[in-house]
Amino acid sequence: MKIAPLKLTDPWLHRLARDSEADTETLSAVPCEISVRMETVSVLHHGTDQNHRPYLHLRGQIVQIQPDVALPYGITALPFRSGSEPNFDAFYEFGTDQLLELVRKGYFGSRFQVPESMTGIVWELPAEADFLLVAPERIDQPPLAFVGVRNQNNTELNEGNSGYTLAEYFPDYSTEEPEWAVIENQPAVSERSEQIEDLFADEEFDVVQRGQTSSVRRDEGAVASTVNQVPGGVFDRVLEEVRAQRRVEEATLRPGVDYVEDTPEGMLRSRIHPGVAAALSGSGRDVPADRRGTDHAAGSDDPDGFLDLDD
Secondary structure, three states, X not given: OEXXXXXXXXXXXXXXXXXXXXXXXXEEEEEEEEEEEXXXXXXXXXXXXXXXXEEEEEEEEXXXXXXXXXXXXXOOEEEOOOOOOOEEEEEEEOXXXXXXXXXXXXXXXXXXXXXXXXXXXXXXXXXXXXXXXXXXXXXXXXXXXXXXXXXXXXXXXXXXXXXXXXXXXXXXXXXXXXXXXXOOOOXXXXXXXXXXXXXXXXXXEOOOOOOOOEEEEOOOOOOOOEEOOOOHHHHHHHHHHHHXXXXXXXXXXXXXXXXXXXXXXXXXXXXHHHHHHHXXXXXXXXXXXXXXXXHHHHXXXXXXXXXXXXX
């Protein structure tokens, strides 16, 4: 006979305990086999006293209790109603042989995990249960059964008492390729080196005179850009060449006679002195065309011959 049981914590149990006329029978520590629908299986570890030895935490719900001995009234199985299944927690300890097998399967690898095939299924596990059976009032009525599984929140399991060698259910992760891409061997770059590499070794510079643009060709096919500066070393070298050439030219000049036109002295003697002399003499024939004064200055009525402020 299969009968849906009630929990020992059900309020009806206390009412029956106060009823002296109820025919009840109590059974303690009855060996049973419980059917547990496993919801989660996770790997936990002991403390430092056991060198962080791994074990499994099993969590699920008890869906049925099947006693290993005959119960009164011909009860053979006690399935729980949907929604009333009691919770179940157990802790599974691996043996030494199982730990070695887990290590060979890649336990210390980053991909090691509990397989999904261990959850969502029903496990048959050993347990002990207490019963309170209430006799029916009539022979055609079923009995009333109250049941409670011992240590249902902290059951200790192992290979011996459970009959499961759980290490066998773990796949071999040691032979699987990692998910990340394999990086090919590359030469290591030293943090510090005595050899200095020129950052502009592959670049070409076209040097032009000052005031013009210079194109810098960086790569083939790159668009040339104009700049007004050249590398410092090239500029210093060009400046030194110009200064040396000027010193050679100045050395051949006769003091007070020869001069260089683009120098301050040359501008003073070729442009300013003639204009001043012409202004003082009242004649403008020797004044350069670009520096010649206005008609007002040449034909000034000033008897002293001095230049006007505008001139």
